[in-house]
Amino acid sequence: DVFSEDELRRAIHGLPDEGLEHVFAALMRTMEDGEQKEQQWENRVLPFWQSYWPTNRLTLRPRIAEDLSRLIVATGQRFPQATQTFDAWISPVPHPDYFVDLLSGTGICTLYPAETLAFLGRTVQRQGFAPSKLGLCLDQIVEATPPLARDPLMLDFRAFLDVRNA
Numbered sequence: 001d002v003f004s005e006d007e008l009r010r011a012i013h014g015l016p017d018e019g020l021e022h023v024f025a026a027l028m029r030t031m032e033d034g035e036q037k038e039q040q041w042e043n044r045v046l047p048f049w050q051s052y053w054p055t056n057r058l059t060l061r062p063r064i065a066e067d068l069s070r071l072i073v074a075t076g077q078r079f080p081q082a083t084q085t086f087d088a089w090i091s092p093v094p095h096p097d098y099f100v101d102l103l104s105g106t107g108i109c110t111l112y113p114a115e116t117l118a119f120l121g122r123t124v125q126r127q128g129f130a131p132s133k134l135g136l137c138l139d140q141i142v143e144a145t146p147p148l149a150r151d152p153l154m155l156d157f158r159a160f161l162d163v164r165n166a
Contacts, residue, residue: 005051013054020054021063028067031074041075046085055088065091069099069123079108080115090122100124100131109140113148117141121153126160135161 003011012023027045031037068086075082083090093099100120103109109116116137124131138157142149 009052012052015054017061021061021067024064024067028071028074031071037074037076038078041078041082045071045075046081049085062094065089065123066093066095066099069093069096070102072119073099073103073106073108076106076108077111079112079119083115083119090119092125093123095129096124097129097131097133100137101133104133104136104140109137110144113141113145117148117151117153120157124157126156130161130164 012020015023027048030044031040068089072079072082072086072090103116103120120134120137124134134157138154138161142154148154
């Protein structure tokens with residue numbers, strides 16, 4: 001009673017959006033619960049995404065967008081590869097505070113400052129509530145690559161934080 005790869009692919013492609021949310025949550029748990037996150041990414045999550053995920057579904061429900069952002073952060077040193085892999089699905093996250101908090105403590109902001117700024121630009125909306133650790137992430141990015149302080153996206157984020165902190 002083992003599924004063939006083709007049967008598994010068809011089953012996942014046939015799931016409604018709510019079912020895909022559960023599948024993606026399981027992928028997320030694989031990354032968050034594992035000790036060797038880079039290996040989990042390379043050996044489980046990335047192959048699953050490439051082989052089974054219905055990539056023809058261009059829109060993501062907000063819950064999957066949030067889990068996707070957390071999953072990308074959880075990839076650690078595979079962050080640039082993860083942002084490339086999921087490029088078409090990275091989208092604004094309704095409540096980015098949790099993943100921005102995670103991001104600020106990973107070292108990713110200093111290891112991959114330009115990639116991190118671009119990622120934040122696509123996931124954190126510059127309206128409403130500002131994630132509590134966003135300023136820390138931006139500081140880490142500028143500390144690693146000072147010229148990014150003049151990047152238009154960085155200036156936009158700084159203006160957003162200035163308004164929120166006024």
